[in-house]
Amino acid sequence: MITVALAKGALLKDSVERFIKAGLDFSAVLEENNRQLMVPSLCGRARALLVRNGDVPVYVAYGQAQLGVVGYDVLTEHQMPVSHLVDLGFGGCHMSVAVKSSSGYSTASDLPPHCRVASKFTNSARAFFDELDLPVELVHLTGSVELGPLTGMAEAIVDLVATGRTLRENGLIEIDQLFTSTARLIGHPLSLRLDSGKINDIVEAVRTNKKLHNSGT
Amino acid sequence: MITVALAKGALLKDSVERFIKAGLDFSAVLEENNRQLMVPSLCGRARALLVRNGDVPVYVAYGQAQLGVVGYDVLTEHQMPVSHLVDLGFGGCHMSVAVKSSSGYSTASDLPPHCRVASKFTNSARAFFDELDLPVELVHLTGSVELGPLTGMAEAIVDLVATGRTLRENGLIEIDQLFTSTARLIGHPLSLRLDSGKINDIVEAVRTNKKLHNSGT
Numbered sequence: 001m002i003t004v005a006l007a008k009g010a011l012l013k014d015s016v017e018r019f020i021k022a023g024l025d026f027s028a029v030l031e032e033n034n035r036q037l038m039v040p041s042l043c044g045r046a047r048a049l050l051v052r053n054g055d056v057p058v059y060v061a062y063g064q065a066q067l068g069v070v071g072y073d074v075l076t077e078h079q080m081p082v083s084h085l086v087d088l089g090f091g092g093c094h095m096s097v098a099v100k101s102s103s104g105y106s107t108a109s110d111l112p113p114h115c116r117v118a119s120k121f122t123n124s125a126r127a128f129f130d131e132l133d134l135p136v137e138l139v140h141l142t143g144s145v146e147l148g149p150l151t152g153m154a155e156a157i158v159d160l161v162a163t164g165r166t167l168r169e170n171g172l173i174e175i176d177q178l179f180t181s182t183a184r185l186i187g188h189p190l191s192l193r194l195d196s197g198k199i200n201d202i203v204e205a206v207r208t209n210k211k212l213h214n215s216g217t
Numbered sequence: 218m219i220t221v222a223l224a225k226g227a228l229l230k231d232s233v234e235r236f237i238k239a240g241l242d243f244s245a246v247l248e249e250n251n252r253q254l255m256v257p258s259l260c261g262r263a264r265a266l267l268v269r270n271g272d273v274p275v276y277v278a279y280g281q282a283q284l285g286v287v288g289y290d291v292l293t294e295h296q297m298p299v300s301h302l303v304d305l306g307f308g309g310c311h312m313s314v315a316v317k318s319s320s321g322y323s324t325a326s327d328l329p330p331h332c333r334v335a336s337k338f339t340n341s342a343r344a345f346f347d348e349l350d351l352p353v354e355l356v357h358l359t360g361s362v363e364l365g366p367l368t369g370m371a372e373a374i375v376d377l378v379a380t381g382r383t384l385r386e387n388g389l390i391e392i393d394q395l396f397t398s399t400a401r402l403i404g405h406p407l408s409l410r411l412d413s414g415k416i417n418d419i420v421e422a423v424r425t426n427k428k429l430h431n432s433g434t
Binding site (some may be wrong): 003037038049050051052053054055058059062064065116139140141142143144146147150151153177 | 220254255266267268269270271272275276279280282333356357358359360361363364367368369370
């Protein structure tokens with residue numbers, strides 16, 4: 001049976017819709033009182049694993065899921081050995097540098113050397129500031145990164161920005177972007193190599209956004 | 218103003234109650250539609266920072282909060298430079314090793330060498346298995362660790378167990394315990410050293426579970 005790891009949260013609804021179009025109906029995961037983490041597809045040919053964002057590439061890298069859907073932000077932060085298959089287009093957001101709107105900084109290179117930068121994405125932030133040749137002290141947080149500048153702990157943050165509402169509500173402004181992130185279909189390299197056609201059929205159906213042809217899968 | 222970092226989630230209600238008894242009323246953080254992350258106490262002498270579990274020691278270590286409440290599990294996993302002040306007693310749970318009930322293992326040392334163990338607490342798990350002299354491959358997950366054995370990715374998990382309900386619901390049993398965890402009051406070492414008495418008064422009131430005397434704080 002084919003297992004697909006889906007990220008809970010913002011990407012879930014669009015991920016399920018995309019798989020429905022491809023012929024695999026995991027809509028049971030969207031039911032409000034669903035507590036199950038392993039959910040079979042309507043047709044019974046596949047199952048979805050419902051896991052946290054950061055865990056999708058882990059399940060795919062270890063081959064417990066042959067396919068997965070997760071944001072590019074997570075893939076670039078954790079660098080797991082998975083195949084990047086399709087840019088699904090939805091879930092668009094930017095990895096941005098933001099500061100207090102009162103700070104006067106207008107680009108990341110304005111930041112003072114050795115200032116503190118708070119982020120959930122410290123690997124991505126490290127690569128960005130290394131590239132800028134600007135030494136900063138990264139503070140790893142696991143949530144509500146906007147509190148960093150508000151409490152005075154950090155001069156800036158590196159965080160995902162979708163609508164910008166959280167920034168505005170907290171008096172922060174975006175001054176630089178590291179990259180744009182969208183949802184990606186990823187796969188387990190060995191499973192793809194040994195695939196008799198079933199996985200590739202799904203990948204192609206998701207890629208072309210057309211229904212899976214019924215080749216006995 | 219004194220800032221207290223409180224962990225969202227299971228410890229929040231008891232933490233607020235303990236501070237109310239000590240004379241600092243942060244009950245506004247418990248209101249269902251509260252979206253604020255910085256909440257002043259009723260008396261206006263202090264404020265609470267509402268952050269994720271793992272971020273409490275970060276805000277305290279950097280001195281953005283002089284005090285904080287967080288589980289011992291987080292403190293031992295992340296080893297930040299904070300002062301451990303009071304064992305608050307509530308939020309009791311165990312850091313446990315669990316396996317599928319059908320596995321036949323009855324203690325952690327039964328696990329086969331080089332097997333995979335999934336955990337959110339990989340530092341604590343590493344220390345435990347090193348002490349046992351049992352080499353294992355740790356797989357870091359960020360949530361729903363019980364899926365590790367269910368999908369076949371891991372032989373065992375190391376996770377927090379409070380009531381044991383999640384384990385039972387997933388056909389897992391506890392076979393070993395690393396340590397017992399409870400909520401702890403922690404402090405910023407430098408703030409405590411430079412304290413004119415205000416912080417210490419709160420610490421003493423929380424420790425003795427008696428109301429703060431009004432010494433002009």
